[in-house]
Amino acid sequence: MTENFEPVIIGFTCNWCSYRAADLAGTARIKYPPNVRLIRMMCSGRLDPSFVMKAFSEGADGVLITGCHPGECHYLEQNYKALRRFLLMRRTLAQFGIEPGRVKLVWASAAEGVRLANEISKIVEEVRALGPLNWPKWKDNGVHKIALHELEEV
Amino acid sequence: MTTEKSENKERIGVYVCHCGSNIAGIVDVQDVAEWAGRDLAERGVVVSRDYKFMCSSLGQELIEKDIQEEGLTRVVVAACSPHLHEATFRTACSRAGLNPYLCELVSIREQVSWVHTDKEAATEKSKAVLSGGVERVIHHEPLEPLHVPIHPATLVVGGGISGIQAALEIADAGFPVYMVEREPSIGGHMAQFDKTFPTLDCSACILTPKMVSVGNHPNINLFTWSEVEKVDGYVGNFTVTIRKKARYIKTELCTGCGICQEKCPKKLIDDVYEAGLGYRKAVYTPFPQAVPKYPVIDRENCTFFQKGTCKVCQKFCPTDAIDFEQEDELITVQVGNIILATGFDLFDPRKVSQYGYGRLANVFSSLEFERLTNAAGPTNGNIVLRDGVTTPRAVGIIHCVGSRDRNFNNYCSVICCMQSLKFAHLVHERTGATVYNFYIDMRTAYKEYDEFYQRILEEGTLFVRGKVAEVTGAARSPGEEGRLIIQVEDTLAGKQRRIPVDMVILSAALQPRYDAKEVAHKFGISCSANGWYIEKHPKLDPVATMTEGIFIAGCVQGPKDIPTSVSQGAAAAARILGRIQQKEIALEPVRASVDQDKCSGCRICNSMCPFNAIIFHEDRMVTEVNPALCQGCGTCIAACPAGAISGTGFSDQQILAQIEGLLMVNFEHARVAELG
Numbered sequence: 001m002t003e004n005f006e007p008v009i010i011g012f013t014c015n016w017c018s019y020r021a022a023d024l025a026g027t028a029r030i031k032y033p034p035n036v037r038l039i040r041m042m043c044s045g046r047l048d049p050s051f052v053m054k055a056f057s058e059g060a061d062g063v064l065i066t067g068c069h070p071g072e073c074h075y076l077e078q079n080y081k082a083l084r085r086f087l088l089m090r091r092t093l094a095q096f097g098i099e100p101g102r103v104k105l106v107w108a109s110a111a112e113g114v115r116l117a118n119e120i121s122k123i124v125e126e127v128r129a130l131g132p133l134n135w136p137k138w139k140d141n142g143v144h145k146i147a148l149h150e151l152e153e154v
Numbered sequence: 155m156t157t158e159k160s161e162n163k164e165r166i167g168v169y170v171c172h173c174g175s176n177i178a179g180i181v182d183v184q185d186v187a188e189w190a191g192r193d194l195a196e197r198g199v200v201v202s203r204d205y206k207f208m209c210s211s212l213g214q215e216l217i218e219k220d221i222q223e224e225g226l227t228r229v230v231v232a233a234c235s236p237h238l239h240e241a242t243f244r245t246a247c248s249r250a251g252l253n254p255y256l257c258e259l260v261s262i263r264e265q266v267s268w269v270h271t272d273k274e275a276a277t278e279k280s281k282a283v284l285s286g287g288v289e290r291v292i293h294h295e296p297l298e299p300l301h302v303p304i305h306p307a308t309l310v311v312g313g314g315i316s317g318i319q320a321a322l323e324i325a326d327a328g329f330p331v332y333m334v335e336r337e338p339s340i341g342g343h344m345a346q347f348d349k350t351f352p353t354l355d356c357s358a359c360i361l362t363p364k365m366v367s368v369g370n371h372p373n374i375n376l377f378t379w380s381e382v383e384k385v386d387g388y389v390g391n392f393t394v395t396i397r398k399k400a401r402y403i404k405t406e407l408c409t410g411c412g413i414c415q416e417k418c419p420k421k422l423i424d425d426v427y428e429a430g431l432g433y434r435k436a437v438y439t440p441f442p443q444a445v446p447k448y449p450v451i452d453r454e455n456c457t458f459f460q461k462g463t464c465k466v467c468q469k470f471c472p473t474d475a476i477d478f479e480q481e482d483e484l485i486t487v488q489v490g491n492i493i494l495a496t497g498f499d500l501f502d503p504r505k506v507s508q509y510g511y512g513r514l515a516n517v518f519s520s521l522e523f524e525r526l527t528n529a530a531g532p533t534n535g536n537i538v539l540r541d542g543v544t545t546p547r548a549v550g551i552i553h554c555v556g557s558r559d560r561n562f563n564n565y566c567s568v569i570c571c572m573q574s575l576k577f578a579h580l581v582h583e584r585t586g587a588t589v590y591n592f593y594i595d596m597r598t599a600y601k602e603y604d605e606f607y608q609r610i611l612e613e614g615t616l617f618v619r620g621k622v623a624e625v626t627g628a629a630r631s632p633g634e635e636g637r638l639i640i641q642v643e644d645t646l647a648g649k650q651r652r653i654p655v656d657m658v659i660l661s662a663a664l665q666p667r668y669d670a671k672e673v674a675h676k677f678g679i680s681c682s683a684n685g686w687y688i689e690k691h692p693k694l695d696p697v698a699t700m701t702e703g704i705f706i707a708g709c710v711q712g713p714k715d716i717p718t719s720v721s722q723g724a725a726a727a728a729r730i731l732g733r734i735q736q737k738e739i740a741l742e743p744v745r746a747s748v749d750q751d752k753c754s755g756c757r758i759c760n761s762m763c764p765f766n767a768i769i770f771h772e773d774r775m776v777t778e779v780n781p782a783l784c785q786g787c788g789t790c791i792a793a794c795p796a797g798a799i800s801g802t803g804f805s806d807q808q809i810l811a812q813i814e815g816l817l818m819v820n821f822e823h824a825r826v827a828e829l830g
Contacts, residue, residue: 010813016700017680023235026264034275037282037816038265040236041804042744045762046788054810058817074678074701075787076764085792110700111682117269 007061007127011038011120012047016074017109018066024113032117033124036064043067044105045078049089052103059136062102062127066116069107079107101126102133162292167201167226168194168284169217171208171233173263180267182277186232189281194288200224208233214246221250228294229257230287232280235264238691253296255743255803260287282819289815293807299740300781302390305490306330306734309394311382314342315716316708317495318364319723325373327731332487333368334396335378337426339444340365342497346427346521348528348535350716351576352606358530362443369445375487379450383484385677388785389703390490390739400480402437402451407475410447414467414476415439420457429521432532437467437476441530451476491703491730494677494687495723496670498709501556501563501663508624509555509660515540516638517625517658520573527580537585539657546656549581550640552622553593556663563663563684568713570661571597575607577659578615589615590653592622592642600717618653620645625658664713679704686712697726702741705729744786744803750776752798759790759799 013019019040025032041047044067052063065086067079086105094100104123108116170187172178183204191202201220205213208231220226229252231243236259244254262280270276306329310321313335321331333340344350345365347357368374377396384395418435427440434440436456439449457464458478468476503511503519511517516539518526529535538545551574557567571593578589596617598604611617624641630652637654644651666685667673674681679699680688687706690698697705705726708719733739746767755775760768767783768790770776779790779799791799791806800806 008817010816020237020680020700023237023261023264026235026261026268029268031271032269034266034270034272034279037279037286039286039809039812039816041788041809042801043787043789046792046801046804048792048806048809050806051809051813054813055817058814060813060817072675072680075785075789078762078764078787078789081762081789081793109683110680110688 005128005132007035007124007132008059009036009062009064009120009123009127010055010060011036011064011066012044012051013038013040014044014067014074014079015040015042017068017072018106018116020110021066021108021112021116024110025117026113028113030113030117032120035124036120043073043075043078044082045073045075047082047085049085049092052089052093056098056102056133056135061130061133062104062123064120064123065103065105066108066119067105069109072109098133099130101130162198164198164228164292165200165224165226166194166198166228166230166288166291167217167220167224168199168203168288169208169213169229169231169233170202170204170262170280170284171213171231172204172206173233173267174207177233177263177267180270180273180276181262181280182273183280185277186262186280186284190284190288194285197285197288198228198292199288201226209239209242214242217243217246218250221247221252226252227256228291230284230291231257231259232262232284232287233259235259235261255297256291256294258287258291258294260284278819282816285818286812286816289818290808290812293805293811295802297743297802300743300745301738302388302741303738304390304733304736305392305488307332307487307489308730308734309334309382309392309487309489309492310495311492312342312495312497312708312710313337313340313368313376313378314495314497314708314719315344315361315364316497316710316719316723317342317493318361318368319720320493320495320707320727321368321374322364322371323724323727324731325371327727329373329731329734331371331374332394332396332489333374333376334380334382335376336381337440338379338401338438338448338450339440339446340368340376340378341441341443341445343521344716345441345443346429346528347524348531349576349580351572352602354576354579358443365443365445376446377485378446382676385492389741392489392492392703394487394489394492396485396487398483398485399450400453400482401448402453402456402476402478402480403448404475404477404480405446405448407473408448409473409475410439410449411472412439412449413470413472415449417466417470419464419466420455422455428532429519429525431522431525451478491705491733492677493705493707493723493726493730494673494679494710495707495726496667496673496710498664498713499667501567501665503555503660503662505562506555506559506660509552509622509658510625510627510638511660514625514627514638514658516546516656517660520570520577520659520661523577523659527577527584535584537581537657544656545585546581546587548588548590548637548653548655549585549657549659550590550592550622550625550638550653550655551577551659551661552625552640553591553661554621554663555660556665558594563665565684565713566597567661567663568597569664569715572603572606572715574659574661575610575615577661578610579613582613582615587656590640590655591615591617592640593617593619594621600715618642618644618646618651664709667710670710677701677704679706686710697722697729702739742786742803744801745781745784746779746786746788746791746799746801747781748777748779749798749800750774750778752796753777754796754798756795758795759793762790762793
């Protein structure tokens with residue numbers, strides 16, 4: 001693994017908590033590595049597992065899923081559904097040969113800018129240690145299409 | 155799912171904001187804009203500009219002009235968080251005749267320039283974020299906001315000065331208000347005070363008339379000794395269930411004569427209103443000016459409820475108003491908006507054990523002292539030691555107890571300096587005792603406050619700058635025998651001092667209500683890590699919350715003095731009155747809908763919705779989403795195995811395209827070296 005490997009991580013955020021935590025991290029000028037690119041959704045419950053597959057297949061090395069703390073979901077209980085999907089998805093990904101450490105679920109409330117920044121720093125280091133995923137390279141061999149197809153079957 | 159990019163016929167305008175130097179200081183905005191104009195041209199970008207302040211009227215005009223002259227069909231602005239300026243740019247598009255939902259704002263300030271330091275990486279990430287926005291905006295659809303009618307009634311939770319102000323403003327404007335208060339009477343903390351700084355006018359004299367107005371107002375429905383049990387619905391149409399705890403008094407018969415309180419044989423310490431210094435009966439009104447005038451029977455302490463016999467109050471009540479059979483009532487009301495004004499709790503000074511509160515008799519908390527000075531309080535306003543007779547010769551007032559202290563609360567409790575100055579004045583005026591104020595910094599901002607400080611200085615109060623190390627009863631010299639000794643480093647004199655006094659007053663911190671988090675959850679709003687409720691914007695929207703239709707006022711949002719609490723109550727009322735006048739509110743059209751041709755009737759989504767917005771039609775075996783109940787979380791969309799549910803604003807296509815865009819710029823330099 002080369003030393004200058006910079007992982008690219010896609011972060012899914014909830015409009016009500018973690019996206020605001022990211023805003024807060026900004027307002028408070030808390031620094032974290034630039035490797036994470038965030039997507040705003042209304043709720044972590046919106047996360048379709050295919051989004052994660054899509055991120056990997058487009059070249060992401062890791063995926064960070066964030067939502068409200070248990071019991072604090074803006075939509076009452078949808079983060080529990082995200083949690084259930086996450087656990088199932090991580091197992092499925094393992095069967096595709098994707099290390100479980102590349103996908104992480106983190107709770108961060110709107111007040112936890114520091115926590116979110118720390119979690120981002122952590123996942124960047126963890127994925128850096130795992131090395132590049134290189135799924136787009138498989139793409140040329142058509143491997144990922146089979147994988148995606150299988151996931152959709154599931 | 156396609157990896158080949160869809161064909162795009164849209165004409166996209168890209169605008170990169172400098173935000174002065176906020177963004178431009180870290181991100182090479184010019185490079186980003188040029189890159190977008192060049193490399194994203196094949197994705198439909200026809201205009202790409204950078205500008206000093208996109209949110210300024212000139213910046214907005216730039217967009218409007220391009221829409222009209224260049225025929226833009228989509229707009230992407232790379233600037234601050236959408237939570238700040240999404241509405242601004244949408245309105246600009248709308249003015250130029252473009253559907254506002256065809257505009258996307260991506261954050262390169264909060265998520266890039268303010269959190270990263272490496273200019274090259276920040277510029278690269280900005281390009282990625284921008285390209286994500288461009289890919290996403292292609293899939294935007296023109297939408298119309300949902301118009302929701304606003305129910306004219308308002309719920310005010312908390313009957314302190316802030317809630318009272320809010321309720322009166324709305325009721326005086328002619329609209330109905332339901333006020334819910336947990337205690338037997340409204341009035342809140344202000345009702346416990348004797349004097350208010352800096353004018354020293356009597357608290358009761360200015361508060362009581364307002365309390366009476368609330369009690370008598372034809373538009374205010376007052377529920378005291380009540381709590382909100384449940385909140386359903388959404389802005390414009392909340393259904394609130396209120397638990398009206400049994401008072402055991404028939405209010406329609408009670409005249410408030412007070413004979414029951416006089417006759418009740420059970421006397422106990424009043425921890426709430428008298429701050430533990432005075433007594434009340436088991437049947438009581440907290441104070442004589444209570445609104446409403448009806449007492450309550452405190453079930454936990456009433457001899458009849460404990461032992462099954464007594465009923466003295468019933469025997470003496472001249473109007474037969476006592477009813478031991480009463481039960482809690484659940485009342486449901488419809489309201490359009492809600493104001494939370496539930497106030498604060500006082501920090502428990504026992505936690506700062508070196509100050510001896512609870513261990514040394516003559517150490518008082520600030521609230522206890524308020525009761526001591528109150529003419530209607532347990533000592534009729536005489537400032538005396540715990541024995542009830544001795545007047546102190548020297549008094550020490552310690553600031554910042556539990557505030558500005560890493561062990562307890564980092565924040566400043568705002569009111570303590572002024573409150574301590576008020577105490578100093580009252581002690582001086584009523585006892586002639588020597589008064590010491592131990593402060594870290596004097597904070598006397600706001601109108602007439604510093605003048606008050608000057609006045610107290612002139613009165614001869616002594617000020618010692620330093621954080622008190624200890625309050626102790628252990629004497630080291632004959633002069634200290636039998637007194638409280640304050641050990642402090644006088645940081646102005648640069649030496650340790652031991653100051654003997656007879657009474658110590660601890661200006662304790664204000665902290666969130668013990669159940670603040672639970673209440674926040676009930677109303678679906680967020681609170682900070684300490685428990686103060688979070689406003690929508692710290693400067694520009696201080697009384698709204700992230701949840702539409704829920705407003706906050708007073709100390710529930712953070713420590714504040716009476717004038718600010720009143721202003722917030724009035725501000726929240728003004729916000730709500732505006733909405734009631736409009737009769738309806740436009741909501742984000744973020745909703746799920748089911749394509750009934752694709753729905754297989756599997757019912758997997760049916761259990762996903764906590765708002766019961768999903769209806770299943772047994773006859774046709776298809777599911778439908780009720781847009782009035784749908785809150786737009788999207789959980790059902792992600793759950794549908796047939797892909798039959800789609801969500802406006804956050805569709806699969808939009809998110810998948812955004813992922814593609816975000817990953818277009820991929821640290822190529824690092825990666826090429828890696829992959830060889």
